[in-house]
Amino acid sequence: LKYIQGPPVLSWLLGHEYELANQAEVGDLEFKWFRDYGTVFRSAGCCGEDILMVSDAEALHHILNTGGYRYPKTKDAVRFIRQISGRGLTWAQGVVHQRHKKALSPAFSESQLRLLLPLFQMYSEKLALRWRERFADNQIIDISHWLPKVTLDVLGSFDFQFGSLDDKASDLRVALQTMFASSQRPSKFTTLLRAWKRALPDSIVEWFEAVYVTEEDIRFKAYVDAAKGAARDLLDKNTSNLSANGEKITQESHDYLKGVEGKKDMLNMLLRSKAAEDPKKRLDDDEVLSQVSTMIFAGFEITACTLTWIIYELSRNLEDQQMLRAEIDAVREKRGDDAGLTSNDYDSMPFLNACIKEGLRLHPGVQFTTRKADLDDVVPLSQPVVSTSGEVMKKIPVMKGQRVHIAIAAYNRSPSVWGPDADQWKPSRYLDSASESKKQQSMIGVFGNVMSFGSGVRACIGWRFAVIEMQAILVCLLTQFEFQLPPGGLDIQTVPLRSMNAPMLRGKLDQGLQMPLVVKRRGRADA
Numbered sequence: 001l002k003y004i005q006g007p008p009v010l011s012w013l014l015g016h017e018y019e020l021a022n023q024a025e026v027g028d029l030e031f032k033w034f035r036d037y038g039t040v041f042r043s044a045g046c047c048g049e050d051i052l053m054v055s056d057a058e059a060l061h062h063i064l065n066t067g068g069y070r071y072p073k074t075k076d077a078v079r080f081i082r083q084i085s086g087r088g089l090t091w092a093q094g095v096v097h098q099r100h101k102k103a104l105s106p107a108f109s110e111s112q113l114r115l116l117l118p119l120f121q122m123y124s125e126k127l128a129l130r131w132r133e134r135f136a137d138n139q140i141i142d143i144s145h146w147l148p149k150v151t152l153d154v155l156g157s158f159d160f161q162f163g164s165l166d167d168k169a170s171d172l173r174v175a176l177q178t179m180f181a182s183s184q185r186p187s188k189f190t191t192l193l194r195a196w197k198r199a200l201p202d203s204i205v206e207w208f209e210a211v212y213v214t215e216e217d218i219r220f221k222a223y224v225d226a227a228k229g230a231a232r233d234l235l236d237k238n239t240s241n242l243s244a245n246g247e248k249i250t251q252e253s254h255d256y257l258k259g260v261e262g263k264k265d266m267l268n269m270l271l272r273s274k275a276a277e278d279p280k281k282r283l284d285d286d287e288v289l290s291q292v293s294t295m296i297f298a299g300f301e302i303t304a305c306t307l308t309w310i311i312y313e314l315s316r317n318l319e320d321q322q323m324l325r326a327e328i329d330a331v332r333e334k335r336g337d338d339a340g341l342t343s344n345d346y347d348s349m350p351f352l353n354a355c356i357k358e359g360l361r362l363h364p365g366v367q368f369t370t371r372k373a374d375l376d377d378v379v380p381l382s383q384p385v386v387s388t389s390g391e392v393m394k395k396i397p398v399m400k401g402q403r404v405h406i407a408i409a410a411y412n413r414s415p416s417v418w419g420p421d422a423d424q425w426k427p428s429r430y431l432d433s434a435s436e437s438k439k440q441q442s443m444i445g446v447f448g449n450v451m452s453f454g455s456g457v458r459a460c461i462g463w464r465f466a467v468i469e470m471q472a473i474l475v476c477l478l479t480q481f482e483f484q485l486p487p488g489g490l491d492i493q494t495v496p497l498r499s500m501n502a503p504m505l506r507g508k509l510d511q512g513l514q515m516p517l518v519v520k521r522r523g524r525a526d527a
């Protein structure tokens with residue numbers, strides 16, 4: 001890759017890896033480098049490794065969509081995922097990934113997820129009730145503290161009963177919330193250790209990890225053990241209730257699904273895949289338990305964080321908040337006050353969905369992901385770049401083994417896709433057919449042309465789940481409350497926290513995730 005331009009390298013040992021992982025504001029360095037060098041550039045890994053940084057639409061499509069399994073996750077990423085969530089879908093590779101996906105996909109189909117809507121609505125209402133019980137009108141509420149309670153309770157409703165909104169104690173919840181307490185910003189030593197683990201044979205790394213156990217390792221294990229333990233209890237309890245055709249008999253805790261034929265919720269799909277006779281669909285015991293730790297880990301906090309960002313943007317852009325509320329009120333009025341809203345109602349609200357897309361675009365929960373070329377390849381570009389010798393390049397040849405940085409956040413802000421206002425909050429870009437963003441659809445991603453849920457064969461399996469959940473929570477909260485920035489405004493900094501881009505108050509990073517907003521009750525819902 002030497003002929004591709006890139007920022008100067010100040011340290012052969014650390015390359016840009018330490019700098020990138022320790023940026024004050026997430027993305028600052030990448031966004032600047034993509035502006036300076038184009039949609040593809042070369043950055044330095046530790047010990048002289050070259051990394052291909054990619055935000056180009058066609059290149060991303062080639063690697064993630066056309067490439068299928070030819071650009072797998074790197075082996076250190078796979079090992080790390082196994083450590084934090086076990087042998088679940090995010091860990092699986094190639095044919096094993098196909099088998100996992102076949103077993104789980106029915107639980108994430110649109111028709112199945114629509115059945116969960118009453119559940120999402122129930123927990124949203126419970127959150128609104130808690131706010132009314134505990135806070136006076138016009139009080140400041142740290143919404144980043146409350147939203148994860150809803151998204152965790154929703155995931156836990158498959159019988160785990162986290163009870164976050166009821167302040168119930170839960171070992172699993174505590175293990176989950178503290179698992180990254182000692183791994184915020186990697187030190188130089190940790191950066192190098194990770195690089196060596198990437199380069200060394202698996203057997204040596206496994207030996208090393210067995211003798212050198214860090215505080216981080218202990219926390220990860222505590223979470224995986226707690227999640228698998230809870231999952232084992234749950235599955236054992238329900239296996240005895242399995243009817244002859246593999247259908248779980250309705251439990252009291254699944255009242256919301258009572259009477260629904262052919263249920264394909266997560267629990268049922270896991271029970272079925274454990275009992276499946278077809279080896280292409282069967283999951284072993286540990287794989288089944290790992291799906292539970294995987295879904296909880298991958299699903300709850302990132303959805304809450306995205307919602308926090310959306311409500312923050314709506315508080316900074318009060319006209320958009322009013323417009324969205326007017327859209328919601330109009331649909332409610334048409335349906336009649338007592339009728340519950342349906343998924344069709346949510347889908348019929350263009351501005352609601354535009355705000356969700358814009359929140360995901362500007363504040364993607366995952367900043368980047370990494371892949372490795374499994375073959376020698378030529379990657380096409382939609383935006384040519386200029387080489388170190390001044391040549392215009394429309395394609396980049398890559399060698400087998402090349403590490404590729406998939407720059408999710410930088411693609412989402414790429415002016416060549418979104419236009420010159422790519423850095424600004426502007427939900428109307430999805431509605432206005434003349435806008436740059438509408439014209440430049442690049443067929444990437446799974447929702448609204450944004451990369452925030454990934455793309456291709458490894459795209460987020462939970463994206464519909466997250467979208468329906470965000471629709472339900474936003475509609476409930478905006479119906480009952482108005483949100484405003486506190487007097488004097490907020491100085492928010494985007495900080496890498498766990499695997500997310502988290503909002504924190506500048507100068508108060510030690511206080512963790514924060515989004516204190518003035519929450520005003522609306523008259524209608526008080527009635």
Ligand code: HEM
Binds near residue numbers: 364369453458461
């Ligand atoms: C706003 C919310 C969410 C965002 C932004 C998000 C983002 C992502 C991204 C970017 C990936 C791909 C990572 C890669 O290519 O390396 C991914 C994968 C995944 N997500 Fe999500 N996610 C969200 C919600 C959820 C939810 C609610 C669940 C489960 C209930 C979930 C489960 C998963 C799983 C299991 C994978 C791995 C898929 C595979 O490898 O085949 N996610 N997510």
